[in-house]
Amino acid sequence: MTTHDARYTPLLAVAAVALVLTVSVVEALPALARAGDELPRWFDSALSRGQALTASVLADLADPMFYGTASAGLLMLAGAAFAHAVRDMDVHWKGFAVACDSGLWAWMAASGILALLLSHLAWGWTRSADTPWQPLFVAFVSVTPAVVLMYGRGWKVALTAAVLGAGLTAPAAIAAAHLLTPLRIPGVAGFTAAMAVTAYLSFELCRRLPWLVLRANAHAIRPGPEASDTAAPPRPQTAVWMLRRVLADFTEAPFFGNEWAGAGLIAGAILAYLTTRPSEGLPSLFPQILGAQLAAGTLSVIVWRGRWRLHGWYPSFVPIVSVAPAAVVAFAAAPIPTGIAVVLGVLIAPPLAFRLGEHVPPHVHRFVGCVGAMAICTATIVPAIGLFL
Structure with a gap:
């Protein structure tokens, strides 16, 4: 090629690209114009899908409490965000320290919501007309926030925690739900067993990941106000403290543990119930579920308040999210078997949970x-109570 030819080569290349773009524009724009009527419908469809996913994720936030409504999840999240915002303020109304007083609530919430989105993307296909609900919420209340609490802030931790929750816990919970249904064992048993097993496996994996470093004292229970000064005699909890603790226990499962979050959760669930006025299925049992949870939570705090004073933290919340609502569903809210289950759950579950955690x-x-x-x-x-019915 001569020097003269080489000088015109870039010009020819530019001309060729311009020609292709010109032809493309001339041919494409009229086609796009003819399809213009379809664009609003496509946009509306995409917007509806996005709104449906958002509502599903917000509802998942309240699923651990058997509520499953977007308003409950949203108001719980708002209450926890408020508690996190005022955690460093010297005010008496800020309530119990959110996220175990770790300062990691924002990272926990971000990682948990990401885990829910991943769960919907990966396992949403398991929902159908015959199976409209699946326990996708488990990623939000188990492995994901626990990994953040153990390994601290940062996107490497948050992303790892979200992937573990969506990749291990969610499918294990779905499988457990299908396995236990024919055995007539409450689904809660399967979901929580899946959380326990996959959490143990996840933490075994985390200790081998080079980008994760365990936080100092991550395993320790945070001391409460009554346990912070070992030289001072323990003070009895007041009635106000116990009521606050009951309210906070409603959000202990997702590691929030704060009255503002608990109040938002319950208020949102009540609002949804009054708005929709369900007459059948699980939503229609909401008043009985909430009543059993309030009874279980109050009795649990009363019975185990001494352990709270001694240890600074105690799993008094356990029957609220397990035995109490499961009994309402299993016994169709019949007062006697439900009441017996609530009492047994309060007496057995918290000390067993604490001992296993030790x-x-x-x-x-x-x-x-x-x-x-x-x-x-x-x-x-x-099931044992059910044998006598």
Whole structure:
């Protein structure tokens, strides 16, 4: 090629590209114009799908409490965000420290919501007309927040926690639900057993991942106000403290543990019930479920308030999210068997959860003991009572 030819080569290339673009524009724009009427419908469809996914994710936030409504999940999230925002303020109304007083609530929430989105993308196909609900919520209340609490802030931790929750816990819970249904064992037992097993496996994997570094004192229970000064005599909890603790226990499962979050959760669920006025299925049992949970939570705090004072933290919340609602569903809210199950759950589940949590290895979060106790108690107490009906 001569120097003269080489000088015109770039010009020819530019001309060729311009020609292709010109032809493409001339041919494509009229076609796009003819299809213009379809664009709004496509946009509306995409917007509807996005709104449906958002509503499903928000509902999943409240599923651990058997509520499953977007308003409950949204208001719980708002209450927890408020508690996190005021955690460093010297005010008496900020309530119990959110996210175990770790300062990691924002990372926990972000990782948990990401885990829910991944769960819907990966396992949403398991929902159908015959099976409209699946336990996709488990990623939000188990492995994901626990990994963040153990390994701290940062996107590497948050993404790892989300992938573990969506990739291990969600499919295990779905499988457990299908396996236990023919055995007439409450689904809660399967979900919580899946949480316990996959959490243990996840923490074994986490200790081998080079980008994760265990936080100092991550395994320790945070001391409460009554346990912070070992030299001072323990003070009895007041009635106000106990009521606050009951409200906070409603959000202990997702590691929030704060009254503002609990109030938002319950208010949102009540609002949804009054708005929709369901007459059949699980939503119609909401008043009985909430009543059983309030009874279980109040009795549990009263019975185990001394352990709260001694240890600074105690899993008094366990029967609220396991035996109590499972009994309402299993016995169709019949007062006598439901009441017996609530009492047995209060007396057995919290000490069992605490004992199991004491025996997990240092690199495993002690919530494994809580979900393990939920699985054991729900799988034994509710079916045992059912034998006498």
